[in-house]
Amino acid sequence: MEQLDKIGRLKQKLKELNAEYSNIGKLKAEKRAEFGRQLNLAKQKILQEIAKAEQELIDKDTEPLDITAWSGVNESLPEFYPATSGSKHPLMAELDRVTNIYQMMGFDVVESRQLDDEFHMFDSLNFVKEHPARDGYDTFRTEEGLIPPAHTSTMQHRVLRSYKHNLDEGKAIAVVVPGRVFRNEDVDATHEHTFYQCEGVYVSKDCTMGDMLGILREFFEKYYEQRLNIRTQPGYFPFTEPSLEFMIEKPKSLGGKKGDFLEMLGCGMIHPNVLKMAGIDPNEYHGFAWGGGIDRLVMLRYGLNDVRYFESGNLNFLREF
Ligand code: DAH
Numbered sequence: 124m125e126q127l128d129k130i131g132r133l134k135q136k137l138k139e140l141n142a143e144y145s146n147i148g149k150l151k152a153e154k155r156a157e158f159g160r161q162l163n164l165a166k167q168k169i170l171q172e173i174a175k176a177e178q179e180l181i182d183k184d185t186e187p188l189d190i191t192a193w194s195g196v197n198e199s200l201p202e203f204y205p206a207t208s209g210s211k212h213p214l215m216a217e218l219d220r221v222t223n224i225y226q227m228m229g230f231d232v233v234e235s236r237q238l239d240d241e242f243h244m245f246d247s248l249n250f251v252k253e254h255p256a257r258d259g260y261d262t263f264r265t266e267e268g269l270i271p272p273a274h275t276s277t278m279q280h281r282v283l284r285s286y287k288h289n290l291d292e293g294k295a296i297a298v299v300v301p302g303r304v305f306r307n308e309d310v311d312a313t314h315e316h317t318f319y320q321c322e323g324v325y326v327s328k329d330c331t332m333g334d335m336l337g338i339l340r341e342f343f344e345k346y347y348e349q350r351l352n353i354r355t356q357p358g359y360f361p362f363t364e365p366s367l368e369f370m371i372e373k374p375k376s377l378g379g380k381k382g383d384f385l386e387m388l389g390c391g392m393i394h395p396n397v398l399k400m401a402g403i404d405p406n407e408y409h410g411f412a413w414g415g416g417i418d419r420l421v422m423l424r425y426g427l428n429d430v431r432y433f434e435s436g437n438l439n440f441l442r443e444f
Contacts, residue, residue: 126180127431131311133173140166213444214319214433217421218301221321224345225299228338230323233282235302238265239272247280248362249396256361261306271305275322276362276414278302279393282324283401283410290408295327301417312429319417324393326403326410332365332392335411339390343371347424354384363391363412377423385423388415 143162147155211219222232250257260273270277278300286296300322308314325335336355344351352372360366370386373379390413395405403410418430432440 126176126183127435130173130176130180133169133176134309137166137169137173140169210441210444212433212441213425214417214421216444217424218319218321218417221342221346221417221420222299222301224342225323227345228341229297231286231298233278233298233300235272235275235278235300235304235320235322237271237303237305238269239277240269243280244270244272244274244277247397247400248276249394249400250361254361256359261308263305263307272302273306274304274414275300275302275320276412278322279324279362279397279412280401283326283398283403286326287401287403290326290403295325295330296410297325299323310431312431315418315430315434317434318430320414321417322412322414323390324410324412326393326398326408328408330409330411332367332411335390335392335413336369339369339388339413343387346420347371347374347377349374349376352384358389358391360389360391362394362397363389364394366391369413369415373423378426385419387420388413390414 140162144159147159147162150158226232244260244262245257246252262273263271265271282298282300283296286298289296302320302322303317304320305317306314308316310316323338325338336353340351340353343353351374354370354372355367356370358366358368367390368386369388369390370384372381373383373385390411393410393412398405398408398410418433421427421433422430
């Protein structure tokens with residue numbers, strides 16, 4: 124963690140330094156070159172320090188290791204590991220709890236994917252081409268133009284299509300989709316480039332927003348094992364209309380005060396265009412969907428204040444669970 128903090132501080136410095144470049148224009152012409160040169164030097168130095176700190180982080184965690192050799196050859200390793208030495212990663216254990224609760228409510232569970240395309244990530248979700256809302260998702264892209272998905276909503280179209288037969292059989296579509304998601308964001312205590320979300324999709328002839336709020340309340344009360352105060356406020360997502368942000372009041376038992384509302388997920392009634400694109404007639408069927416971060420859910424449950432622990436591989440952290 125210390126090393127990560129150090130890298131974070133250096134990156135912050137770099138940001139501040141980069142901002143300085145915009146001041147060049149304010150200087151007298153003869154001062155500009157020297158100021159620019161000093162900035163470039165300082166920037167070079169910080170970049171080197173970042174590279175060094177990152178290399179140190181790698182070196183610290185990776186001892187040379189011949190994984191094909193019997194354990195005695197790798198002297199730094201113990202002869203054997205006790206059978207009890209491993210455990211499920213806390214996020215995976217909590218994700219099981221999350222999907223179990225939904226399963227008890229009758230939802231199917233399907234996994235999301237870690238590489239997807241423009242169509243599923245955006246077009247099928249009613250994002251208009253070239254719309255700035257696409258930029259809001261800070262997506263990574265591969266050289267081939269594929270997208271490691273920035274939200275589990277990337278699975279909505281597939282779920283609607285492949286469960287459509289439920290509707291023909293007079294049943295509802297009720298599916299949750301846990302998955303890993305990726306965003307090209309600056310990392311800090313509350314932002315990770317890699318995290319987990321869980322999506323929910325429900326479609327039937329006559330479901331309403333009230334049903335959705337009932338399901339979400341039920342889920343959060345089961346997850347936190349207590350009654351909760353909930354609140355919603357209007358939101359915007361191209362794939363739902365109307366859209367809401369769903370909040371819960373941080374429970375007293377978890378250090379919350381009255382009025383401490385936390386946003387847990389985005390939700391809303393599925394946009395008719397999204398249903399249409401999946402071959403479902405919006406005049407006949409209605410649906411709602413929601414999606415939110417798992418990391419945040421777990422952090423609240425355990426009182427964690429830094430999301431970076433989850434992906435850090437820090438054994439002291441992992442052993443606490
Ligand atoms: N995908 C949205 C996000 O990551 C969250 C979301 C909002 C999912 C509304 C939904 C929804 O299914 O209906 O920001």
